[in-house]
Each structure stands twice: as C-alpha cells, then as structure tokens.
Amino acid sequence: xxxxxxxxxxxxxxxxxxxxxxxxxxxxxxxxxxxxxxxxxxxxxxxxxxxxxxxxxxxxxxxxxxxxxxxxxxxxxxxxxxxxxxxxxxxxxxxxxxxxxxxxxxxxxxxxxxxxxxxxxxxxxxxxxxxxxxxxxxxxxxxxxxxxxxxxxxxxxxxxxxxxxxxxxxxxxxxxxxxxxxxxxxxxxxxxxxxxxxxxxxxxxxxxxxxxxxxxxxxxxxxxxxxxxxxxxxxxxxxxxxxxxxxxxxxxxxxxxxxxxxxxxxxxxxxxxxxxxxxxx
Numbered sequence: 001x002x003x004x005x006x007x008x009x010x011x012x013x014x015x016x017x018x019x020x021x022x023x024x025x026x027x028x029x030x031x032x033x034x035x036x037x038x039x040x041x042x043x044x045x046x047x048x049x050x051x052x053x054x055x056x057x058x059x060x061x062x063x064x065x066x067x068x069x070x071x072x073x074x075x076x077x078x079x080x081x082x083x084x085x086x087x088x089x090x091x092x093x094x095x096x097x098x099x100x101x102x103x104x105x106x107x108x109x110x111x112x113x114x115x116x117x118x119x120x121x122x123x124x125x126x127x128x129x130x131x132x133x134x135x136x137x138x139x140x141x142x143x144x145x146x147x148x149x150x151x152x153x154x155x156x157x158x159x160x161x162x163x164x165x166x167x168x169x170x171x172x173x174x175x176x177x178x179x180x181x182x183x184x185x186x187x188x189x190x191x192x193x194x195x196x197x198x199x200x201x202x203x204x205x206x207x208x209x210x211x212x213x214x215x216x217x218x219x220x221x222x223x224x225x226x227x228x229x230x231x232x233x234x235x236x237x238x239x240x241x242x243x244x245x246x247x248x249x250x251x252x253x254x255x256x257x258x259x260x261x262x263x264x265x266x267x268x269x270x271x272x273x274x275x276x277x278x279x280x281x
Contacts, residue, residue: 003137004086005281007093010141013279014094017143018073018101021277022065025056028212029188029249029274036186036239036246045244049186052239052272067273070107071145073098073127076206080136091129099123110148130202142209144276150187150269153179156201159263168193168265169228175267176232176248181241184271188212189232189251192266194258204268207252209276216253225251239272249274 033056037049059066075094087093102109102124109124134140155178157171172191179187192203215222228251238244249272258264 001137002082002084003080004084005139006087007085007090008087009281010085010090010139011093011097011100013141013281014075014097014143015100015104017141017277017279018098018107018145019105021143021145021275022067022070022105022107023063024060025066025273025275026212026277029272030056032212032249033186033272036249040239040244040246042238042244044242045239045246048239048242048244049246065107066275067147067271068108069110069147069149070102070124071147071275072111072151073102073124074144074146074205075127075129076142076144076209077129077131078134078138078140079131080134080138082135082137083139094127094129095125098125098127130205139281140278141281142276142278144205144209147184147271147273150179150183150271153183154201154204154268155266156197157265157267158197159265161261161263163263165224167263168224169231171265172228172251172267173231173235175269176237177235179269180237183269184273185237185241186239186246186249186272188270188274189228189248190268190270191228191251191253192256192268193253193264194256195264196258196262197264199256200264200266201268203254203256204266207254208268208270208274210252212274213250214252218255221253221255225253228253 112118155175159167190204190207192200232248237247
C-alpha cells in the first residue's frame with residue numbers, strides 16, 4: 001500500500017531538526033562528557049570539561065547555539081519504498097527546511113555556493129543529502145550539522161590489503177594525532193572500513209550518528225573500537241589539546257564489503273558537539 005507524504009511536512013521536520021540539533025546536545029553525549037569529567041585526573045582538563053558543561057547549560061537556558069559554528073547541514077533520509085511524495089519537489093522542500101531552520105533559528109550561515117568564488121548563500125543551503133531506500137512506508141530524517149574545525153581534520157587512506165588491521169590502527173591514530181587540538185577535543189571518531197573510496201567516507205560519517213559509546217554488533221570490530229579509544233586517549237592530547245586522558249569520548253567503526261585488492265579506511269572526526277537530531281514521518 002503506497003503512503004503519500006506532502007513535501008511540506010518534510011520541510012517542517014527539517015526546519016525543526018536544524019534548530020534542535022544546534023541548540024541542545026543529545027543526552028548520550030552529555031552523559032559521556034560528564035563521565036569524562038569524573039574520570040579526568042588533570043586539573044586543566046577538568047577545567048576545560050567543566051566549561052564545556054557550563055556552555056551546554058547556558059545554551060539550553062538561553063536558547064542559543066551550543067557552538068558558534070552551526071555547520072554545514074548534513075541530512076540522512078531513510079525513505080520507505082512504499083512512500084510517495086506529493087506537493088512539489090522533494091529537493092526544494094529539503095532546501096526550504098534548512099533555510100527556515102537557519103533563518104528562523106538565528107543560526108550562523110556558513111555555506112558558500114561555489115567553493116572557489118566563495119559567495120555566501122546567506123541561508124545555509126544547499127545541504128548535503130544522503131538518501132537510503134528501506135522497507136515500509138515511513139521516512140526517517142536525521143539532521144547532523146557538521147562544523148568544519150573537525151571536518152577539515154578528516155582523512156581517507158587507501159590501504160593495501162596486506163597492511164591489515166595494523167594498517168587500519170595506524171591510519172586512525174595518524175588522523176587523530178595530525179588533528180590534535182584543531183578538531184576541538186574531546187572528539188568522537190567515526191571510522192569507515194571497506195567499500196570504495198566514497199563508500200568508506202559515508203560509513204565514517206554515519207558512524208558518528210550511533211549512540212555515543214555503543215559498541216559495534218560485530219565482536220572483532222567492538223574490540224577494535226575499544227582498543228583504539230584507549231590508544232587515542234593515551235596520546236595525551238586531551239580536552240582542547242591542553243593535555244589529559246580524554247582526547248576522545250568514543251570510537252565508532254562501520255564496515256562494508258570491499259574488493260580483494262583494496263582496504264579503504266576513512267576517519268571522520270567530530271568535535272565535542274557531535275550534533276544530530278532525528279524524527280520520523
């Protein structure tokens with residue numbers, strides 16, 4: 001049975017998610033920050049984490065963004081195969097949702113239309129949209145504003161299969177060490193392994209959406225996540241790059257099938273405001 005959805009409803013949902021994601025950090029991220037503060041032994045790191053908690057409190061109370069970089073809007077849409085959109089262009093409806101969210105939510109507009117001419121679009125459109133077909137007649141929308149302090153620190157490594165898991169570990173550590181304080185730690189590290197050049201980067205980006213600290217369902221990947229979290233926190237980069245044991249709050253790894261001749265690895269780093277909000281239509 002085909003279910004019809006008006007594109008105006010998509011606009012409304014995306015508008016609200018843009019504001020929600022930028023104004024309040026998810027509960028799982030807040031809990032991770034709180035746990036990190038309790039576990040820290042460095043007084044400097046404790047002070048930084050306390051300031052981050054205070055910032056979240058002020059943002060919620062005064063209804064202001066939790067970070068001044070309200071990001072480029074990344075949208076993930078899981079669309080049921082039994083859904084039919086009506087009432088106009090879905091692409092334009094998505095853009096309109098972002099425009100309304102960033103304009104009416106008084107969020108910083110950071111998108112330039114041409115990467116070389118650098119002229120600001122003044123409404124944070126267009127977003128980056130990823131669509132996925134699923135079963136059923138629902139549409140699940142996740143808005144993930146991505147600040148570029150951390151985005152700029154992300155990396156892709158096209159490894160040889162012979163480099164194996166040790167090559168993967170080295171790639172992740174290299175990306176984190178190179179990022180250092182520039183990624184606004186404590187960070188969440190999303191990793192994609194497998195697929196092709198572009199697939200592994202999408203795997204890494206989607207890994208950031210997982211509930212913070214929830215391990216992979218694959219035991220060997222969950223073990224790798226825990227090992228890399230320990231190794232990253234042993235670097236001593238710490239909150240704001242000022243030292244300490246909390247460089248990362250979580251490492252999330254997604255995998256996909258790949259070619260016999262390849263081992264693609266992408267590392268998509270997100271700062272301590274790992275923002276995303278989800279709704280279903």
